[in-house]
Amino acid sequence: MKLELEKLALGLQLSTETLERWIRQGRIPVKKTDGLCDFKKDVLDSWALKHHIRFSLIETPVTPDDDISCKSAEEPTLLSAMIRGGVHTGIGGNTVVDVLKQVVNRVPMISEADQGILLEKLIERERLTSTGIGKGVAIPHPRNPLPGNDRDAVIVSCFLDNKIDFKSIDHKPVGVLFLIICPTVKTHLFLLSRISFCLRDDSFITLLSSQPSPDEFYKSVEAIENRIEKG
């Protein structure tokens, strides 16, 4: 059969230059006629087997090496997770534990027993290091995905009545919480990086401090996310 040099090189997992040299040096049972590689499939198959070289002519889809775009295809968007969690206001309390207790109550579609477990995990995580990541924002989350949780990722956005001391890195009191509950660590990291990106935007921080309506808030998140996906 006849095949372009590039395709055969791809099938043999060689560079075209190497394949060309091998043909010239007679190391491979392939002839070059009119710029095309001329070979017998079965002869080349047995040659490849004998020389421990992989050879298959099945077209393999080219995987994009851009990791982020790959992820956005399979991961939920920040916006969808935030819509699932909802925007909540009117949360009182003056200590971290008080606030977390109320936040857990706002998590949609979760049994009371699970609320208890979640609260325990959140407090345990805060004890390790604070999730106050600065600029008046904290992102409480359990250290590991909750066992038996295979639902879509949820982010519960909460605006606090009183700013509280969250032991943040920048020592600023925290007025906004994003409670993150994810089925996998990978999704968690993905959503976290998106939140982190949003928080780099000063206008977003200003918006947060104004306690926006859910629609306003979602619109802003959507705008930033679109910006990320366009690169």
Add this chain to the structure above:
Amino acid sequence: MKRFFSWRLPGTWTLFRSDDRLLLIVSGMLVGLASGFAAYLLNSGILFIFQFLQPLRTNTWSFFLPGAGAALAVLFITKVVKEKGGHGVPEVIYSVSRLGGKLKASSMFSRLVASCLTIGSGGSAGPESPVVISGAAIGSNIARFFSMNERQRVTLLGCGAAGAISSIFNAPIAGLVFVLEVVLGEWSKVHIVPIAVASVAGTQLSRLLSGNQIAFSHHSFPVSYHDTFACVGLAFFTALISVLMTRLIRNMHVVSGKTTLPVWAKAAMGGCAVGLIGLAVPDVLGEGYHSIRDMIEGTYRQGISLVLIACFAKLLATSLTLGWGGSGGIFAPSLVVGSFAGLAYHRLLITLFPSLKWMGEGGYALLGMAGLVGGILQAPLTGIFLIVEITGGYEVILPLIIVSSISSTVCYYFEPASIYMKELVEKGHLLRPGTDARVLSDLSIQELIEKNCTVVRPDMTLRELIMVVTQSRRNYYPVEDAENGTFLGLVTFDDIRPYLFETMMYDAVFVEQIMNTELDIAHVGDSVVDVLEIMDSRGIYSMPVVDGGVFIGMVSKATLFDHYRKELMVQTVND
């Protein structure tokens, strides 16, 4: 200063210290003499037993003799010296490939005794393989006695094998070529000179002890043009028989392997079957040199059909003897079968073209032998030189080259590995010098491990990890349990890349969240070939090495290339 001097350490003598070539030549000569003597002993032993039993062969019950001989031989090998059975030459090749030329001291005589019993009692096998393993073991153990290194030991092992073959055939060049072509598979100067010296020493000794006409007498044959053409046909004929013989012996081996009998009983059964064949066709018994002699002399009287019957009877007898566990080699039987084939072909030519004057039937017998050696042993050069030396002249060289090369080429098409190599190749034990397999099998994971990796803990934050990364020069960070040091996973630089500039995440993410836990892991004892296979199939360039749950280091293709290249340079450059 007192010089360190020991007669057991000739490598430290001033004479040999600068260059070991002289040492190898001198010890090669010694080995050649010893193995030549072993060959002489075996030949005389077989002859003695064969002639001692000759009067008994007139009785019908004599078919038990080969059975008894084979069973005794197997009992001796397995119970007395406690070795594994086998043809001999494959064990020597295995030792060169895998053991650095190490052979047991008992191998110096065990096969001699066993094959003496097998062949002397009438089993159809050759004395060459046993004498090759004995000679090789002599060389190997002399090298060990003098505390030589592996390279020198392999050379001396080759010297022993060459001395033995040279002595038994009175053919020094054939011995040299056989060792280089079959046993070592490497034509390098460091080997050739000592082995040539050993061949000459072995030959000289056998000439001294039994005169200059050992196996076969010299003859000259006038070759005409039509003989040369006719040889092409003979080449295909011998190739066909070679393939047949190879497969017959292999299949016999498979059949006997499935039989659940003690090994000595199997050998006895095979031997008795040979004895029965021997009652009808006595020529099949023993190593068969006497019938070769008759054929070369042209005194073998039977017609074409009887010759063909003898040819196939010998094939069957050999596969029965060797396939069922008898002790002996394939070399002499293939010479006998070859000469029968050559003779049959000659008879056919005379019947078809009675008006032409053909080369004598002895000449065709010799060509047939070369065809079989070229085909079965995949050793065309050995076949050519052996026949040239036996005939003592160059008249037959042209047809000889034609038969030998065509036969081995055709045979290679059907059976790519010779009968010696087949099992070794299947088990991946045939490692010729300078090949990829050789280099990879010499390297071990232990040598390739890079140990200067920075270990991180699972509860480190991303900020701490990035601090570690900035101070390190590597791209892989193994994660270990802080308490018991168990290997938990691996963080690669690629895992961190997306978060490098997300400073808000630095304190919200832990190493245990980033690390990869579903990894392919190499172990210290793994072979480099297997590890490379995994890397290739997964498209990865590095793998962590873990031993007993604890991280040892990383292996990477980059380091492997470095080592591979050095290894190849050391292994292939001959001085």
